[in-house]
């Protein structure tokens with residue numbers, strides 16, 4: 397089978413991204429244009445602005461991805477694009493452009509679920525690491541490509557994948573049958589996604605947007621045991637129980653499966669209550685104003701405007717979320733008797749989360765894999781990677797497919 401080069405396009409939220417990936421395993425180029433500066437003044441993504449920024453960026457970003465890969469529009473074998481979930485207007489920009497390219501170039505078009513992309517980002521890095529090790533092996537005259545492919549297929553299935561980002565907190569059991577992948581959702585958040593909680597708490601504490609990376613760095617300067625948060629309680633009825641026929645939870649075989657759901661709006665409210673009862677609002681307002689006047693604040697700037705009480709609160713908040721994510725995921729791993737964990741999505745960039753999963757998984761004899769930092773947050777290489785099995789199966793999209801803001805996997 398000759399190598400296949402897929403151009404991936406991603407525009408589901410606040411990143412316009414394009415990438416060229418070879419045969420689903422090697423990132424040739426990976427360009428991400430972030431809109432953080434646009435949304436920062438509003439403390440969150442403004443959908444209208446996101447669509448406008450995608451329109452502005454899509455053509456140059458795709459051009460750059462092709463140029464960096466030393467490819468042309470006509471030399472790629474297929475075009476893959478995120479169909480959903482995400483912001484409808486933002487998704488439409490990527491989809492319309494991908495359709496136009498596929499039509500004009502007469503290339504196959506592949507529609508990809510963003511969540512499946514996050515799962516395949518892990519695989520990309522596994523394969524990339526193998527490629528790098530392979531290069532070294534070749535220099536040392538050790539086993540080569542065949543060995544690599546064998547090792548790729550040695551991943552033990554089913555894999556339990558935690559997709560944890562700004563919009564999602566989902567657990568999937570993933571199976572590989574031949575080249576194609578199937579997914580069963582075995583857990584999801586009942587309210588806020590974990591990344592959303594990071595972003596909302598950062599906003600509440602006057603730290604700006606996006607909150608995850610800032611909290612990650614500041615938490616290292618606080619005491620994670622200073623504030624105790626009660627464990628998340630999952631009380632109300634699952635929205636998914638009313639799911640239409642054909643979706644995961646409506647399938648009869650799913651009825652008896654244990655579920656491992658999450659909830660992160662309670663901890664956000666607990667932080668707010670802590671702020672109120674400890675009279676922290678005035679200091680927060682001062683911090684908000686001071687940081688707004690600094691272009692791209694550094695860690696030192698944040699620390700200069702962060703008192704010990706705030707740093708302890710941040711560290712305790714992060715610790716509680718990470719422990720909860722790890723405990724629920726490991727409980728699911730045990731219940732479904734899996735040997736391999738994938739942890740992916742923007743929050744998988746968190747340093748405490750990586751340490752905790754590595755420690756807890758290894759003590760239970762589980763293998764845990766993360767994407768590299770650049771592939772944990774939104775990018776298009778993951779979209780091109782997830783498209784490869786569909787390319788092999790000739791699972792192409794019809795020209796009239798549409799964005800699906802609430803798309804499920």
Ligand code: KG4
Nearest residue numbers: 561562563591608612742743745746773774
């Ligand atoms: O995957 P992603 O780029 O977009 C979505 O699909 O949502 O994830 C973005 C989310 C944001 O909520 C951001 O705050 C969070 O990932 N994030 C982090 C870190 N880096 C990004 N959360 C915690 N620690 C980080 N280091």
Ligand code: ZN
Nearest residue numbers: 561742773774
């Ligand atoms: Zn994402």
